[in-house]
Amino acid sequence: MHNNRLVVIAGLVVGFFGAFLVLWGNPLNMGICVACFVRDIAGGIGLHRAEIVQYIRPEIIGFIWGAFLLSIFNGEFKVRGGSAPLIRFLLGAIMMIGALAFLGCPLRMILRLAAGDxxxxxxxxxxxxxxxxGSQFLKxxxxxxxxxxxxxxxxxxxPGLMLILFVLFISLPDIFFSSTEGPGSSRAxxxxxxxxxxxxxxxxxxxRLCTAGALRDLFLIKNLHLFIGIIAIFSAALVGNLILGNFSIGFADxxxxxxxxxxxxxxLGLVGITAVMLGGCPLRQLILSGEGNTDSGLIFFGMLAGAAISHNFGLAGSPGGLGMAGQIAVIGGFIITFSIAGTIIIVNKK
Amino acid sequence: MGNNLIDTRGLSCPEPVLKTRQAMVDKNNSVIRILVDTEVARDNIRNQAEQENFSFSLEKQGEDYLITLKRRD
Structure with missing residues (x-):
């Protein structure tokens, strides 16, 4: 089907850049990671002071502008908003806290898998x-x-804020926080x-590539379409990693x-639930933000806030594992998420 | 407009296609009409119609789309 071809091409391109951006300077197994890069931007503008993860990642600006420009061009730029804004902001923050406990969004999960992790x-x-x-919630x-x-x-x-951020970043880079070591210092x-x-x-x-939509559609409507895109990401990244000698299978190190x-x-369980409740994975939220969806724009702000909370309070995972504070935050995230979902389901039934 | 019109305008993914599928599963529905406001929902419903053996026709109504699905025998 014509549509499947598009999602395969998109997946292959994502997988290709996922592997090769590492060669060009991005952190290992992190050619592309929406959660990590939003976290780096949160650090770059000083919302958190974790010195190893601060950088204005141009990829994020590119995701939003790519979606913005194409949607203007193909007539799909439609301005919408006002659907449960505060809940979306909060769930965006919780989604981020879950992703940073794992150390990556679902996209990086696929790239890590394709590197043998x-x-x-x-x-x-x-x-x-x-x-x-999350699919059961919808049902x-x-x-x-x-x-x-x-x-x-x-x-x-x-898109306007992203443009301002980019112009400031290239003209006055010194006003931003910038890592000199750690993942934030590895840059293409x-x-x-x-x-x-x-x-x-x-x-x-x-x-419409979406890592959450891929599995959700499989569970809910027995539709493989988006999942084919995920397989494409994995395949391209796997081939890329093998070419670059960046594949080693195992759990440790x-x-x-x-x-x-x-x-x-x-x-990542918490990311899965919140992504279904929000209608898409972190990447998809950025794309929708570019297309004029202001609810997703607010989720993006929520993700920035979540990254700040995560690093200001030591909730993020590290190579040593996830500390007690991070564990409590993830459990708290589940409690809040289930409370919101449960309340809405009960109210909607009445 | 009949009372079997499903209005999915403004709903996030995958609610439009989910509501459509719920209507498809009900064998009493031979014709389903859905109002959508995004191309994503339109395309998802088109794919779903193909998969569930419904015919698909589209009518643009301003910014929105009126989709009519008919069960194929």
Whole structure:
């Protein structure tokens, strides 16, 4: 089917950049990671002071601008918003806390898997479980309610802010916090990173690629379409990693990861549930932000806040594992998420 | 507009296609009409119609789309 071809092309391009951005300077097994890169931007603008993860990642700006430009071009730029904004902000923050407990968004999970990191397999099981739970919520009548049509200016806020951020970043780089060691200091050249972001952003806009939607559609409507995109990401990244000699299979000593099985499982489980409740994975939220969806724009802000909370309070995973504070935060995230979902389901039933 | 019109405008993914599928599963529905406001929902419903053996027709109504699905025998 014509549609499948698009999602395969998008997946292959994401997988290719996922592998090769590492060669060009990004951290190992982190050619692309939406959660990590949003976290780096949160650090870059000083929302948290974890010195090893601060950088204005041009890829994120590229994702949003790629989606923005293509959606303007193909008439899919539609400005909407006002569907449970505060809940979306909160769930965006919780999604981020879960991702940083695992050390990566679902996209990085696929890239880690394609580099032989078996901890990502544990994460994948958790993610699938979370998507399954979120899908049950939807079946039980969970909905954050319809959005409204808003004036065009609302949809320009996120792309506009990204443009300002980028212009400031290239003209006055010293005003931002910037890592000199650790993952935040491993960077692909700015224009290459931006270009990769634009390619991934526009192709994801066109194909609706979504790591959460892939499994959700499989569970809910027995539709394989988006899952084919995931297989494409994995395949391209696997081939790329083998070419680059960046493949070693096992659990221990994998780059920017930990072997705390339970918390890898639960961290991405929390991402799975919140992603289904929010209508898409972290990458998809950025794409929707570019397309004029201000609810997703607010989720993006929620993700920035979640990253700040995560690093200011030591909730993020590290190669040593997930500390007590992070474990409590993940459990707390589940409690809040289930409370919100449960309340909405009960109210909608009445 | 009949009372079997499903209005999915403004709903996040995958609610439009989910509501459509719920209507498809009910064998009493031979014709289903859905109002959508995004191309994503439109395309998802088109894919789903193909998979569940429904015919698909589309009518643009301003910014929105009115989709009519008919069960194939």
């Amino acid at each position: 078996l901890n990502a397999l544990v994460g994948f099981l958790g993610f699938s479980g979370g998507i399954w739970v 039980m009548g969970f909905s954050l309610g319809p959005s409204q049509v808003l004036g065009k200016i609302n949809g320009l806020i996120i 050249p700015i224009l290459l990173a931006l270009g990769a972001g634009l390619a991934v952003g526009s192709l994801s806009q066109r194909s 994998q780059p920017v990861s930990h072997t705390d099985y339970l918390w890898n499982f639960l961290g």
